[in-house]
Amino acid sequence: MNPYLDIILRSVAVYFFMVLALRFFGKKELSQLNTADVILVLLISNSVQNAMVGSNTSLLGGLLAAFVLFLVSFLLKKIMFNSKTINTFIQDKPEILIHNGKIDFSILAKLGITSEELEEAMREHGVQFYKEVRLAMLEIDGNISIISGKEELRQTHHKRRIHKTLSKSV
Template sequence: MTTYAEIVLRAISVYLFMIIAIRLFGKKELAQLSVIDLVFILLISNAVQNAMVGPDNSLQGGLIAAGALFITNFILKKIIGRYDSVGKLIQGEPVMLIYKGKVQERNLKITGFTHAELEAAIREHGVEKIENIDLAMLEVDGNISVLTDDFRTRTHKKRIHKTLNNPNATT
């Protein structure tokens, strides 16, 4: 019979393996889930279940594995919050995909995004053309943030409007 200490070690090992695997296979997997990705995640979770608890199918074994995962996750988040270098190692850094209307081809290739996926992501932000984008970044959580000429223009107009209506306002 599997000891509870062994279940804890197995669960932590699988957890760390999954973090490394997700990190190696790219951030886009996190926020840009397709049907294929969802099925993959469900199958992976089923595949690693036995690796965590071994032959122990008891309620206690499952709860101990889950508890070990929660505690490991809590500790890892605290470490990431305290040490930027660990956060960069595990989560990576934001990647610039578009700058001043130009696709950063090298970064697009590094992240594994296709032009079609990038264009779909910018449409989700309500932007028609890549040329209208000042900056698009793939964030560490897998989301794409987009800043457009329109955003800059609106912000600039608000500052001018404030200044015209209030001569004492600072810009």
């Protein structure tokens, strides 16, 4: 087999393995990185490097693997944008953690979110007590959004996607 075609196929296989692994190990892992998580990410990147390029240590081999990863990521995002089923499978859906001051302990347990992590997110949003929270959600990107009943507080960690198809006139 052509060594560069081999790199392309290996890179695609590793990319989809990582997408599935992140999907099944939880979206919380995406934004709540601690020291052990950073070490894990570094070790995974080192371990899959050889799986992608094999014994090819050339500059072209490395650039080809990187290009394939970018291309597959771009194509997957396009597919996710056009297919709600695939989008839901890969990204899951936002989860309500607190609604009108009431914590959903079953959702917290299912997602593996500790009360300390939830309290940390509340403090980051300037909220001290659970009863002050109108809505707390684990977003699809792994961040916890908090909306309080206080008018002077604003949501943080808010990321907006602006699609090119939207008109620029308001």
